[in-house]
Amino acid sequence: xxxxxxxxxxxxxxxxxxxxxxxxxxxxxxxxxxxxxxxxxxxxxxxxxxxxxxxxxxxxxxxxxxxxxxxxxxxxxxxxxxxxxxxxxxxxxxxxxxxxxxxxxxxxxxxxxxxxxxxxxxxxxxxxxxxxxxxxxxxxxxxxxxxxxxxxxxxxxxxxxxxxxxxxxxxxxxxxxxxxxxxxxxxxxxxxxxxxxxxxxxxxxxxxxxxxxxxxxxxxxxxxxxxxxxxxxxxxxxxxxxxxxxxxxxxxxxxxxxxxxxxxxxxxxxxxxxxxxxxxxxxxxxxxxxxxxxxxxxxxxxxxxxxxxxxxxxxxxxxxxxxxxxxxxxxxxxxxxxxxxxxxxxxxxxxxxxxxxxxxxxxxxxxxxxxxxxxxxxxxxxxxxxxxxxxxxxxxxxxxxxxxxxxxxxxxxxxxxxxxxxxxxxxxxxxxxxx
Numbered sequence: 001x002x003x004x005x006x007x008x009x010x011x012x013x014x015x016x017x018x019x020x021x022x023x024x025x026x027x028x029x030x031x032x033x034x035x036x037x038x039x040x041x042x043x044x045x046x047x048x049x050x051x052x053x054x055x056x057x058x059x060x061x062x063x064x065x066x067x068x069x070x071x072x073x074x075x076x077x078x079x080x081x082x083x084x085x086x087x088x089x090x091x092x093x094x095x096x097x098x099x100x101x102x103x104x105x106x107x108x109x110x111x112x113x114x115x116x117x118x119x120x121x122x123x124x125x126x127x128x129x130x131x132x133x134x135x136x137x138x139x140x141x142x143x144x145x146x147x148x149x150x151x152x153x154x155x156x157x158x159x160x161x162x163x164x165x166x167x168x169x170x171x172x173x174x175x176x177x178x179x180x181x182x183x184x185x186x187x188x189x190x191x192x193x194x195x196x197x198x199x200x201x202x203x204x205x206x207x208x209x210x211x212x213x214x215x216x217x218x219x220x221x222x223x224x225x226x227x228x229x230x231x232x233x234x235x236x237x238x239x240x241x242x243x244x245x246x247x248x249x250x251x252x253x254x255x256x257x258x259x260x261x262x263x264x265x266x267x268x269x270x271x272x273x274x275x276x277x278x279x280x281x282x283x284x285x286x287x288x289x290x291x292x293x294x295x296x297x298x299x300x301x302x303x304x305x306x307x308x309x310x311x312x313x314x315x316x317x318x319x320x321x322x323x324x325x326x327x328x329x330x331x332x333x334x335x336x337x338x339x340x341x342x343x344x345x346x347x348x349x350x351x352x353x354x355x356x357x358x359x360x361x362x363x364x365x366x367x368x369x370x371x372x373x374x375x376x377x378x379x380x381x382x383x384x385x386x387x388x389x390x391x392x393x394x395x396x397x398x399x400x401x402x403x404x405x406x407x408x409x410x411x412x413x414x415x416x417x418x419x420x421x422x423x424x425x426x427x428x429x430x431x432x433x434x435x
Contacts, residue, residue, distance in 0.1 A: 056097075056133050061196060068153065068200045073100045074142040076133050078158070081192040084169070087160035088116060089129045089180040094161070094189045097133040099140065099154040104205040107139070107152040108197075108226055112213025112242075112364060115316065116162035117258050118323050122174040122182050126319070127162030127214075129176060138367040139210070139392075146372055146389050148396035149208060153201075157193050157218070161186040165218035166255065168264030184259065190222060191265040194229055207232035208396070212364040213312070216242035216304075220286050221261065224293040225269035227300065234432075235300035236395060237293075241364040243306050243355075244286040245313055245339045247326035252282040272296075287343060294350045299432045301401035304355035305365055305388065306340060307379075308418045309333035312363035333361070337418040344425055352430050356391050357405040359419055376406030403428040 056076040059066040062083075071077045078095040085094040097111075113128030115121070133156070134140060140154060141147050157165065165186035174182040209226050211219035216239045223237050244251075255261045261270065262279040270276045270284075273292035278284045294302045314336050321329045331339070347353045358365075362379040365371045365388060370379045377383025385406055386394075395401045405421035412422065 058095075065199075066196065068098060068100050068103075071098060071100045075099065076136065078131075078133050079196065081196060083188075083192055084185065085189045085192045086183060086185050087129055087131055088122070088127065088162045088182050088184055089176045089178065090183070091178075091180060092130040092160060094185075094192075095131045095133075095158055096193045097154070097156040097158055099136070099142070099156075101142075101153040102151045103153065103201065104203060105149075105152040106201060106204055106206070106230065106232075107149050107154045107208045107210060108230075109139070109154060109156040109209075110165060110211030110215030110218035110222070111156055111159040111367075112211065112215040113159040114162065115164065115214055116174075116182070116184070117254060117320065119172070119174045120323070121319065122162065123177055125177045128160055129162070131158040131160040133158060134367055137369055138365070138371045140367065141369075144372065146393070148389075148393040152206070152208065155193065155197055157190055157215075159215060159218075161189055163259040164214045164221065165190045166221050166261050166266070167259040168261070168266070170258070170260055172258070186218070186259070187261075187264040187266055190218070194226070198229065201230065204230055204232035206234045206236075206396075208236045208238060210238040210240065210366060211242075212240035212366050213242055216240050217244065217286055220244075220290045220293070221266065222269075223290070223302075224273055224296060225266065227293075227297050228269070228272070234399065235297060237300060237302045238305070238366065238392065238395075239303065240305045240366045241307065241310060242313060243304055243340050243343055244290075245317055245331075245336060245343065247317060247321040247324060250320055250324045250326055251285040253324075255279065255284045255286075256282045287346065290353075291347060291350060294347070294353050298352055300352060301395055301399075301430055301432070302350075302353045303392075303395055303401055304344070304353075305358070306355055307358045307360055307362045308337045308340070309361045310336070310363050311361035314361075333418040334416060338415055341415070341422050341425070345422070348425060348428070352401070352432075354401045354403045354428055354430055355405075355425075356388060356403075357407075357421065358388070359406060376404055399431055401430045 059079045061081045066079045077098045080093050080095045114126050116127040161184045163184040163186040167184035168187045170184045176182050209219050314331050360378045372389050373381045374388040375381040376385050407419045407421040409423040410420040
């Protein structure tokens, strides 16, 4: 498994390494089906290395206006808004990372870092609990001429709430590994960031919403609200490594009860999308949010980056499936890729939704140097075809968004393994009219 630093490392318990479980399901026709599966895996979270204190400037919004105009260009400043913002553990304050660039170009990026959705996942620290800025690599690299966003002002929401920035001050009585009371206030953290940002930017020529891992889910959840708050001549959503392959039937409960999106700052956006009733009924999914957002903002490309056998997304699927007792508990690479393709097929009727598929199990590219190396054949590239960074640049500069996949074209009945490309998703191109 080729996972770089910052991924979730999948670990098998020694006692479970050779164990099997026999599951028997009886159909209404009295035919009994027995399946033998491996014992479920568990994994721990190891956060991506982040800048040490002293490597960046700070600003307390309770004591200063923290004006972008006074921050040094192309350097990181972390702004701490205070108020009702907080990390899942109150030991560390929430903050957001600002890298000033051109005033009319804005990249809003949601940092990733795991997820906590119940007492067990919180106790096992499966989400980042502290807010630290990212190193300036990947699309934050200000020295790489290949970076199409090298001159954009960057505002990165630092992730420490464990809720994909979706929860409205949720307090379920859980405790962290250190015994602190866990409260998830992702909505409050994002709302405070955007309240500050509204006072900092004027007319925008270009607005990009991005996120990796859990940050991809956040970008999907907040995309409509951000596009409404910050009108721009050109808009893009760049969604890295979390398409939303979840166990059947769990999303509605998570998004209405565990990470309540139906209330708080996101409620207005959900109502504008016509999804407030679905949320209240426990039927909301991130795919419904993305589809409604892409429909409402039809001039913006919504571009997914997705490894065909993403090990971290598989690991989260399996852990969530165990928590909700949702069959199947395990996914092969082939089944994961099949489910991902089914989601993409469901979104394919939207002309502005495209994706870039990468062979292998790598998780996230855009905050890492691999964004400059990867192509469809793998994270290190070398296989020919359009590279990932060229694909991103084509969207950013030429305003042409395409679906890219390396592999033999296959029709759905013949899907097998995780190296093929679905024929029904091939050869898709989107270019906003008049741009």
